[in-house]
Amino acid sequence: MSATDPTYLGSISSVSGATVSVRLAESLSSGLAMIDGHTYRVGQVGSFVRIPLGYQSLYGVVSEIGADFAPSTAGGSIDVDSGRWMKVELAGEAIGGRFERGLSQHPNVNDAVHLVTQRDLLSIYGDEREDQVPIGTLSSAENIAVRLSLDALVTRHSAVLGSTGSGKSTTVASLLRSIVQSGGNIEQSGARVLLLDLHGEYSAALGDIAKIFSATPQPGERPLHVPFWALEAGDLLDFVAGGLSDNHLIALTDKIQELKAASLALKPMAGLDPLSLTVDSPVPFSLKKLWLDLIDFETMTLTGQQRDVPALETPGDANTLTPPKYRPHSMGAAGPYLNSAAKGIRRQLNLLRSRLLDRRFDFLLHPGPWEPDLNGTTAQDLDTLLEGWLGHEKPITILDLSGVPSAVLVRLIGSILRIVYDALYWSREKTEGGILRPLLVVMEEAHRYVGPDSGNVAADIVKRIAKEGRKYGVGAMLVSQRPAEIDETILSQCGTLIALRLSNPADRSRVKGALPDNLAGLMDLLPVLRTGEAIISGEAARLPVRCRIALPPSDRMPRSSDPLVSEAWRTKREAEGYDRVVASWRAQSTTARVNPVQIERKSITEGER
Known part of the structure; x- marks a missing residue:
C-alpha cells in the first residue's frame, strides 16, 4: 500500500536518538513528485518528512542525503538497488491534528516515511493562536505562512545572525513590525520594544511606529539623555577619572557619598531611607561641585604657625569649572606650605574637568533636565526618563547611538541596559514592571560589546539579562554579523536562532554549536541562502524551517542598502560644495548648513485668508 502512495519515500533502516536513517524506495527515480497538482x-x-504511527505522526527535517554506491551499467544491466539514503532529525509530533515539539515515542525499523504535503504543513504552521506571529513564508511552499511563538521569542531570547548584505537589518525591521502588529492594530498595541541602533538604520524603517531618541537629534527626534548619577559609581569614575588605585577610588567615592547624602537631606526621595543610602544609589549630585571641592583640597596651600590658614588668592567657580588660585608654596620655613593631607588625585581631577568641558559627552554629563545644580537638585527625576523610553504611546523606542563617541559607546550601552533592567526588576510586582508588561531589548551589532573577553559593563548586564531576564519579563534579541565574537554563554541562552547567510567558517561553527536542535546538516546551507532567507530553529519555531522573511513596505526599508555605484558613476558630476561636507563633519550632523536659512514669518489676518 505504501509503495503506491505518491507521498511514500522509503522505510526506516536505523534509529539513534532523534536521528533516523531512511532507505529510499526504488520507485523514486526522479527528484520531483506531483501530488494534488503541486510539485x-x-x-x-531542509525538507520535511512524516512518519505515521497509527493515530500519531512524527515529523522531521532532512539533514543529509547520499548513496552507498553508484548504479552499475556494465553489460547493459542496471543495479536497481542504488543504496540511496537520507538522514532525518526528528523534531515533533502531531496527535489528533495538533502539532507539538518533542517526541513521546520513537519509530521502529521498516516504518514507512512519507513526504510532507501542503496539507500537512498547514496543520503545523497554520495555527493562528494569539501568540503566533507571521514573519514570512516557507521557502519550499511560499503560499504557507511561517509563524513564531511570540511568548517564546521574547522570554526565551533570540538571535538574528548573518553576514553583511544577507538582509539582517531588513529582517529585524520586518520582525519588529510583525511583533507590534500581532494584535492587529498598531495604535492600540501594548508591545514594548527597546532598540539600540548603533548605525542609525532604523529611524526610516520604523519611524511611524517608534519614538526616536538620538545623541545628535534630527528634526522629529528627541535628544537622548542618560543621567550620570544613575550609573554605578565605579563605572562613572572609570570613565570620568580614568584608572584609579584603591586609595584614589576611596577618596572619590567618599566624596560622592557625601554629596548624595547632602542632596537626599535637602530633598527626600520616596522609597529611599537615608540610612540605606549607598554610593551606587541613583541620587542626583553635582559633578562640578565634586570637582571643585576636591581640586580645592588638592591644590590648597597653608600658612600660619599651625599651617591651618588657607593662602587663597582667588576662589574657584564650579559653574565655569574655574580652579581656585592659591599662593604658590615655598621651600622655606615661612610658608605657604603644601597640604600634607592631599590624596594625590590631581591628574584624575584634571581628566574629570576635561570630560565635563567636552561637548561630545553632554548627553551623559550634562543630561538636560536631569542635570543637577550645585545642591544636587534636578528639574526632572528618573520616572520621566523611564516614561519617555518605555511609557509612551508608540510600541517601539529607538535609541539612536550613531552619534555617540566610541570612547563611551560600550559604557553607555551598559548604563542604559542597567537602568532599564534594574527599574523593571525592582518593579516586577507593579503594572509597569516587566512581568505584567514585558520588554524586548533588541541589541544591534552585539559583537561589539559582548565578546568572549569583553569584561565590560555592557557584557555583564547582557549576561544578566540572558540568564535571569526571562523570570522578570525582559527578553533579549541579539543582532550580529560575527557570531564567533559573541560570548558563548550569552549565545547559548538564545532559545531561538534566526540564521541568515553566513560564509565565515568560524561563524557557522559557533551557530552550529548553539543550535537547540540537532541540525548540523541543515546549517551547511548557510553559505548558499538567498538574501532575506533564513533558517529558523529553536523555542519559537514549530519545526526548524527555511523561511523567506516578509519584506517591510518599500518606503519603510532600513538605511542599510548598498550604494548604487554603477548608477552614481554614470551621472555627470555637478558643482560640488565641499564646504558643506566640512560643515557636516564639524557639526557632527548630516543636515548641517553652511549658510543658515532665514525665513521671515508673518501672521495672516482673517481678511487676508
Whole structure:
C-alpha cells in the first residue's frame, strides 16, 4: 500500500536518538513528485518528512542525503538497488491534528516515511493562536505562512545572525513590525520594544511606529539623555577619572557619598531611607561641585604657625569649572606650605574637568533636565526618563547611538541596559514592571560589546539579562554579523536562532554549536541562502524551517542598502560644495548648513485668508 502512495519515500533502516536513517524506495527515480497538482522536491536537505504511527505522526527535517554506491551499467544491466539514503532529525509530533515539539515515542525499523504535503504543513504552521506571529513564508511552499511563538521569542531570547548584505537589518525591521502588529492594530498595541541602533538604520524603517531618541537629534527626534548619577559609581569614575588605585577610588567615592547624602537631606526621595543610602544609589549630585571641592583640597596651600590658614588668592567657580588660585608654596620655613593631607588625585581631577568641558559627552554629563545644580537638585527625576523610553504611546523606542563617541559607546550601552533592567526588576510586582508588561531589548551589532573577553559593563548586564531576564519579563534579541565574537554563554541562552547567510567558517561553527536542535546538516546551507532567507530553529519555531522573511513596505526599508555605484558613476558630476561636507563633519550632523536659512514669518489676518 505504501509503495503506491505518491507521498511514500522509503522505510526506516536505523534509529539513534532523534536521528533516523531512511532507505529510499526504488520507485523514486526522479527528484520531483506531483501530488494534488503541486510539485515537490524529493529528498532535499531542509525538507520535511512524516512518519505515521497509527493515530500519531512524527515529523522531521532532512539533514543529509547520499548513496552507498553508484548504479552499475556494465553489460547493459542496471543495479536497481542504488543504496540511496537520507538522514532525518526528528523534531515533533502531531496527535489528533495538533502539532507539538518533542517526541513521546520513537519509530521502529521498516516504518514507512512519507513526504510532507501542503496539507500537512498547514496543520503545523497554520495555527493562528494569539501568540503566533507571521514573519514570512516557507521557502519550499511560499503560499504557507511561517509563524513564531511570540511568548517564546521574547522570554526565551533570540538571535538574528548573518553576514553583511544577507538582509539582517531588513529582517529585524520586518520582525519588529510583525511583533507590534500581532494584535492587529498598531495604535492600540501594548508591545514594548527597546532598540539600540548603533548605525542609525532604523529611524526610516520604523519611524511611524517608534519614538526616536538620538545623541545628535534630527528634526522629529528627541535628544537622548542618560543621567550620570544613575550609573554605578565605579563605572562613572572609570570613565570620568580614568584608572584609579584603591586609595584614589576611596577618596572619590567618599566624596560622592557625601554629596548624595547632602542632596537626599535637602530633598527626600520616596522609597529611599537615608540610612540605606549607598554610593551606587541613583541620587542626583553635582559633578562640578565634586570637582571643585576636591581640586580645592588638592591644590590648597597653608600658612600660619599651625599651617591651618588657607593662602587663597582667588576662589574657584564650579559653574565655569574655574580652579581656585592659591599662593604658590615655598621651600622655606615661612610658608605657604603644601597640604600634607592631599590624596594625590590631581591628574584624575584634571581628566574629570576635561570630560565635563567636552561637548561630545553632554548627553551623559550634562543630561538636560536631569542635570543637577550645585545642591544636587534636578528639574526632572528618573520616572520621566523611564516614561519617555518605555511609557509612551508608540510600541517601539529607538535609541539612536550613531552619534555617540566610541570612547563611551560600550559604557553607555551598559548604563542604559542597567537602568532599564534594574527599574523593571525592582518593579516586577507593579503594572509597569516587566512581568505584567514585558520588554524586548533588541541589541544591534552585539559583537561589539559582548565578546568572549569583553569584561565590560555592557557584557555583564547582557549576561544578566540572558540568564535571569526571562523570570522578570525582559527578553533579549541579539543582532550580529560575527557570531564567533559573541560570548558563548550569552549565545547559548538564545532559545531561538534566526540564521541568515553566513560564509565565515568560524561563524557557522559557533551557530552550529548553539543550535537547540540537532541540525548540523541543515546549517551547511548557510553559505548558499538567498538574501532575506533564513533558517529558523529553536523555542519559537514549530519545526526548524527555511523561511523567506516578509519584506517591510518599500518606503519603510532600513538605511542599510548598498550604494548604487554603477548608477552614481554614470551621472555627470555637478558643482560640488565641499564646504558643506566640512560643515557636516564639524557639526557632527548630516543636515548641517553652511549658510543658515532665514525665513521671515508673518501672521495672516482673517481678511487676508
